[in-house]
Amino acid sequence: MRFALAxxxxxxxxLAALRAIALDVSRVTPGGRRLVVDGGGNVEFVLARPSDIxxxxxRGAADLGIVGKDVLMESAARVxxxxxxxxxxxxxxxxxxxxxxxxxxxxxxxxxSLEVATKYPRVAEAHFRAxxxxxxxxxxxxxxxxxxxxxLADWIVDLVATGGTLRANDxxxxxxxxxxxxxxxxxxxxxxxxxxxxxxxxxxxxxxxSRSRSGANQ
Amino acid sequence: xxxGSRRPLLSAPRGFRDILPTEARELRVIExxxxxxxxxxxxxxxxxxxxxxxxxxxxxxRLIQFLDxxxxxxxxxxxxxxxxxxxxxxxxxxxxxALRLSYFAPVFREEPAMTAGEREVVQAGxxxxxxxxxxxxxxxxxxxxxxxxxxGLRLDGATxxxxxxxxxxxxxxPLAEEPRxxxxxxxxxxxxxxxxxxxxxxxxxxxDVTRARAxxxxxxxxIEQLDGDDVRELRQVVHLARERWPSSxxxxxxxxxxxxxxxxxxxxxxxxxxxxxxGVIASGGRYDLLIGAYGAPRPATGFAIDxxxxxxxxxxxxxxxxxxxxxxxxxxGGDERATMRxxxxxxxxxxxxxxxxxxxxxxxALIAAEVVDERRVKLGDxxxxxxxxxxxxxxx
Numbered sequence: 001m002r003f004a005l006a007x008x009x010x011x012x013x014x015l016a017a018l019r020a021i022a023l024d025v026s027r028v029t030p031g032g033r034r035l036v037v038d039g040g041g042n043v044e045f046v047l048a049r050p051s052d053i054x055x056x057x058x059r060g061a062a063d064l065g066i067v068g069k070d071v072l073m074e075s076a077a078r079v080x081x082x083x084x085x086x087x088x089x090x091x092x093x094x095x096x097x098x099x100x101x102x103x104x105x106x107x108x109x110x111x112x113s114l115e116v117a118t119k120y121p122r123v124a125e126a127h128f129r130a131x132x133x134x135x136x137x138x139x140x141x142x143x144x145x146x147x148x149x150x151x152l153a154d155w156i157v158d159l160v161a162t163g164g165t166l167r168a169n170d171x172x173x174x175x176x177x178x179x180x181x182x183x184x185x186x187x188x189x190x191x192x193x194x195x196x197x198x199x200x201x202x203x204x205x206x207x208x209x210s211r212s213r214s215g216a217n218q
Numbered sequence: 219x220x221x222g223s224r225r226p227l228l229s230a231p232r233g234f235r236d237i238l239p240t241e242a243r244e245l246r247v248i249e250x251x252x253x254x255x256x257x258x259x260x261x262x263x264x265x266x267x268x269x270x271x272x273x274x275x276x277x278x279x280r281l282i283q284f285l286d287x288x289x290x291x292x293x294x295x296x297x298x299x300x301x302x303x304x305x306x307x308x309x310x311x312x313x314x315x316a317l318r319l320s321y322f323a324p325v326f327r328e329e330p331a332m333t334a335g336e337r338e339v340v341q342a343g344x345x346x347x348x349x350x351x352x353x354x355x356x357x358x359x360x361x362x363x364x365x366x367x368x369x370g371l372r373l374d375g376a377t378x379x380x381x382x383x384x385x386x387x388x389x390x391x392p393l394a395e396e397p398r399x400x401x402x403x404x405x406x407x408x409x410x411x412x413x414x415x416x417x418x419x420x421x422x423x424x425x426d427v428t429r430a431r432a433x434x435x436x437x438x439x440x441i442e443q444l445d446g447d448d449v450r451e452l453r454q455v456v457h458l459a460r461e462r463w464p465s466s467x468x469x470x471x472x473x474x475x476x477x478x479x480x481x482x483x484x485x486x487x488x489x490x491x492x493x494x495x496x497g498v499i500a501s502g503g504r505y506d507l508l509i510g511a512y513g514a515p516r517p518a519t520g521f522a523i524d525x526x527x528x529x530x531x532x533x534x535x536x537x538x539x540x541x542x543x544x545x546x547x548x549x550x551g552g553d554e555r556a557t558m559r560x561x562x563x564x565x566x567x568x569x570x571x572x573x574x575x576x577x578x579x580x581x582x583a584l585i586a587a588e589v590v591d592e593r594r595v596k597l598g599d600x601x602x603x604x605x606x607x608x609x610x611x612x613x614x
Contacts, residue, residue: 060497078480080408084415188408189497192379192474192490195437202435 001043001190001197004062006050006071010182013087014066017212021204042197054079054185063190064198069180070159074120080191083184083206086213090161092123092177097148098170104154108133114154117147124157127177145169233329233337239580241529245340247539248369248529249322252342255365259357261320261344266301268324269294274304276483276508280328282337294326297481299505299520302345307513310347316354317347322525336526343502343522347509350517352451355487355504356458362500362521363470364462366491369528370537371499373470379437380456380489381477383503384448389430392422405478410434434476441473448486455487483508487519493531499524544583544612546571551589559592560605567609585612 005014005028015025024040028047035047046062053067054077065079068088072081094116096104108114117138118124128135138153145165147153155174160166166173184205191198230236237245253263272283272291281293295301298321310317322342329335342365346358363378371377386405390398397420404413410431418427433444441449456471471489479488479501488503502521509516546569550557557573564571576584587595587608594604603611 060495078408081411084411183411187497189492189494192437192477193492193494195435195474199435199437 001064001194002046002062003039003043004046004048004053004056004065004067006053006065006067007047008050010050010066010068010088011047013085014182017066017085017087017205017208020208020212021201023201051075057185057187060187060190063187063194064201065185066182067185069178069183070120070123072183072185073123073178073180076122078188079185080188081183081185082191082202083209085182085184085205085209088180088182090159090180092120092127092157092180093160093166094127094155094157094174094177095145095160095166095171096155096174098172100148100154101172101174107154115152116155116157117144117153118157119144120157120159123177127157145171231337233335235336235338239578243542243580243582244533244539245525245529248525248532249342251369252365252523252525253320253322255361255368256320256342256344259318259344259361261318264302264305264319264321265323266295266298266305266321270301270304274300274512276300276511277481282326282328296327297325298323298341298343298522299345299481299483300508302347302520303505303508303518304512306345306347306516306518307509311513314348316349318344319347320344340525341522342525343500343520345518345520347518347520348516349519350504350506352454352458354517355451355455355519356461358502358519358521359455359459359471359487359489360462362489362491362502362523363459365523366500366528370532370535371493371528372535374468377493378471378489378491379474379477380452380471380487381474382448382452382487383478383484384486385444385446385452385475386434386478388446388448389426389433390417390422392426393417393420402478403482405434406480406482408480410476436473436475438472438474441475444475452487479503489521491523493527493534495534496527496531499527499531542582543570544585545576545579546585546587546595546608547576548573548595549586549588550574553589556592557589560589560595563593563605564595564608567605569605569609569612 005011011030015028018025023043027037028045037045039045048056050067050071053065054071054075056062057065057079058077066085070090070092104114113134113136115138116124116135117140119140119142121137121139124137140147144156144158146169147156149169184202186198269292272281272293275281275293275296281296283291283293286292302319306317324338324340326338329337344358344361346354363373367373390401393401397416401413401417404416414427414431417430418424436444441453452473456473459471477488477490479490483505484503485506486504490498491500493499500521500523504519506517507515509518546564548557548561548571561571561573586598590596590602594602596602
């Protein structure tokens with residue numbers, strides 16, 4: 001059974017969760033060069049970029065994966081979301097320059113459309129379509145938060161954890177789109193076909209997630 | 219036209235592809251096995267049109283649409299079950315009793331770019347309309363198993379999984395209609411986390427949420443812990459369908475409560491054929507409300523096999539079609555009239571003959587032959603042989 005793990009911010013928490021359910025993650029070295037490692041038993045771990053995890057699992061190259069809900073929303077991969085692991089919490093938000101909300105809504109009334117810069121065009125488009133707002137999505141590869149300052153866009157859609165980056169760039173949250181956290185995902189066919197192997201892991205991770213959450217709330 | 223913009227026109231549009239003879243020949247073998255199996259159970263072939271009105275589709279997602287010249291919005295058919303339901307409501311309005319219909323045809327769905335997604339999928343399937351009850355569900359389920367087996371697919375316990383949308387719906391019965399349909403659409407999208415969260419937020423007691431979560435994980439014999447008419451129905455359908463192979467040691471049908479297909483119109487028994495390398499090969503189930511959307515309601519059940527995925531699964535298992543009879547390539551000795559007559563006499567003896575070279579053989583063995591006269595050819599080994607003798611030799 002192959003288990004895909006996202007490199008980067010989520011990896012240490014994911015490894016802690018897997019260790020807590022007694023999987024052998026000792027050969028996984030964050031930042032290491034070996035990307036496919038043996039996890040004991042019949043488990044193999046594969047490390048990949050977060051946005052590739054959804055692809056691996058959707059196409060069955062991995063049976064299970066741990067990845068942020070943000071990545072799942074942007075990729076629209078057809079995978080099963082089995083457990084909210086609660087770590088890696090962040091939010092998709094719409095943000096605008098502080099104090100500029102009235103001005104941009106006025107602009108919207110006169111010009112009929114707003115420009116929105118984002119690294120997450122699919123999430124942004126779905127959100128504004130559901131809200132019935134006409135926007136022009138400007139896709140950027142990084143640092144959407146500078147877009148309003150340089151006149152690239154009126155608003156941005158971005159992923160925020162603490163909101164520090166927004167404040168530093170004099171942006172304020174207009175509205176929240178969705179709260180995100182890490183998810184245990186499965187390939188649909190693998191989940192049904194290999195349930196006997198997968199179900200115990202899912203149960204243990206669900207227990208771990210609810211315990212770690214109630215621990216954090218105390 | 220600029221030379222730079224010409225190149226894209228040489229390939230098929232994104233998500234569509236050419237099927238060349240080696241593959242096409244294998245698909246024909248599969249097509250023949252499937253259509254014969256369907257016919258042997260009384261299913262009559264039909265061919266709905268390639269294009270349907272967009273507004274008549276149960277879901278607007280993933281349609282490949284365009285404006286017709288009368289400005290109505292039309293879509294390449296995304297699904298044959300819907301097309302058959304529409305057709306039956308219109309063309310069989312006055313016909314009472316059971317309709318057994320089958321098809322083998324492409325359907326078209328939009329796929330996100332750059333995901334290797336195919337936009338054209340070939341479906342083979344049946345619809346049993348006007349019949350209800352476990353015997354009808356079992357007939358269709360058993361026919362799916364038989365169809366896959368006749369194509370040469372190896373089946374085992376986990377291959378065919380059977381669920382029941384009614385059981386899933388009942389798990390969320392405490393909810394009002396609106397949040398419940400939101401929960402079900404999250405489940406159809408595979409979002410178990412989101413479904414349970416929505417149920418919780420809509421006020422479902424947490425012990426009910428926990429119970430629903432556990433029930434959605436029930437597979438195989440675990441179903442014996444559950445009760446209800448729908449659970450009994452599911453068990454009965456699996457047992458009845460297995461009666462088709464009373465002495466078989468293979469247990470190919472396995473209950474799976476968490477099986478919720480992506481398509482929204484299923485109402486009761488649902489099932490999927492899964493392959494470890496390829497994923498979902500076929501899916502189907504009961505859709506008693508779909509035909510009612512187009513006319514008088516009628517109970518209905520059916521399945522569709524994704525033929526290209528079935529082919530992929532067969533290939534992964536090492537399946538190859540039985541060898542076609544070899545092809546004689548006939549080379550003229552200069553007398554073209556004699557060549558034409560010689561080809562005719564070889565064909566009359568039951569041989570396949572091409573005159574001249576054949577560059578694409580699709581894996582078929584070639585027998586090179588040179589025309590001697592109207593009835594005889596000279597083979598590569600130097601023998602001169604007449605048509606009937608050659609046909610006898612190649613038949614061995």
